[in-house]
Amino acid sequence: MEIFETISQRRSIRLFKKEDIDESLILKIIQAGVWAPSAGNLQSWELILVKNPQSRQKLSEAAYMRDFIAKAPVVMVPCVNQRVSGAIYGNRGVELYSIQDVSCAVENMLLMAHALGIGTCWVGAFDEQEVRDLLKTPSYVRPVALVPMGYPDEKPYPPPRRDVDDFLHFEKY
Numbered sequence: 001m002e003i004f005e006t007i008s009q010r011r012s013i014r015l016f017k018k019e020d021i022d023e024s025l026i027l028k029i030i031q032a033g034v035w036a037p038s039a040g041n042l043q044s045w046e047l048i049l050v051k052n053p054q055s056r057q058k059l060s061e062a063a064y065m066r067d068f069i070a071k072a073p074v075v076m077v078p079c080v081n082q083r084v085s086g087a088i089y090g091n092r093g094v095e096l097y098s099i100q101d102v103s104c105a106v107e108n109m110l111l112m113a114h115a116l117g118i119g120t121c122w123v124g125a126f127d128e129q130e131v132r133d134l135l136k137t138p139s140y141v142r143p144v145a146l147v148p149m150g151y152p153d154e155k156p157y158p159p160p161r162r163d164v165d166d167f168l169h170f171e172k173y
C-alpha cells in the first residue's frame, strides 16, 4: 500500500469479526509503534494487551458500555509512563511530551494494523480509574486510550475532513 493511501483509507472500526489475530501480526503492529518519534527518544510509553474475555467486558463497561470493545478479540491499552519523561523533562515531560510520544506510537500502530487488514478504533472516552484498577497500573502509568483490534466487519464511509484553507495560516494566525 502506498503511504497516503494507507493514511487516508484507515477508518475507525467498531464492528469486528470473531476471528482472532495471529500473534505475529500483533508483534508487527507493535514494531510500527516502536519506530515512532519520541521526545529525547525516551519512548515514554507502556502497552497492555488484553485478550481475556472477562477483562474485555470490564473494559467495555469502563468505556460506558461501548460493547464493540468486548467483541474485539484484542484490546490494546497504550499508557504513558510519566516517570520516564518526567525524569528528564519535568512537568513538560509529564503533561505534554509523554502524551505526544504515545500518540505518535499509537498512530503508527493504527496505520500498520490497517496496512495488514486489521481494524482499530482509538477510544478516549472511558473511566480512567476503572481501567487503572482493572489493569493494576502504578500511579505514574496513565492509560490514555483503549484500542480494540480485529478483522473489520464493516466498511465505514469516510467522515468529512476540514478544508485545508480552514486551518492553514501563513506567517501568523
Ligand SMILES: Cc1cc2nc3c(=O)[nH]c(=O)nc-3n(C[C@H](O)[C@H](O)[C@H](O)COP(=O)(O)O)c2cc1C
Pocket (backbone or CB within 6 Å): 010, 011, 012, 013, 014, 121, 122, 123, 124, 125, 126, 156, 158, 159
Ligand atoms: C483522541 C481520540 C479519541 C477518540 N475517542 C473515541 C471514543 O471515545 N469513541 C469512539 O467511538 N471513537 C473515538 N475516536 C475515533 C474518532 O471518532 C474518529 O477517529 C473520527 O471520527 C474520524 O473517523 P476515522 O478515524 O474513521 O477517520 C477517538 C479518536 C481520537 C483520536
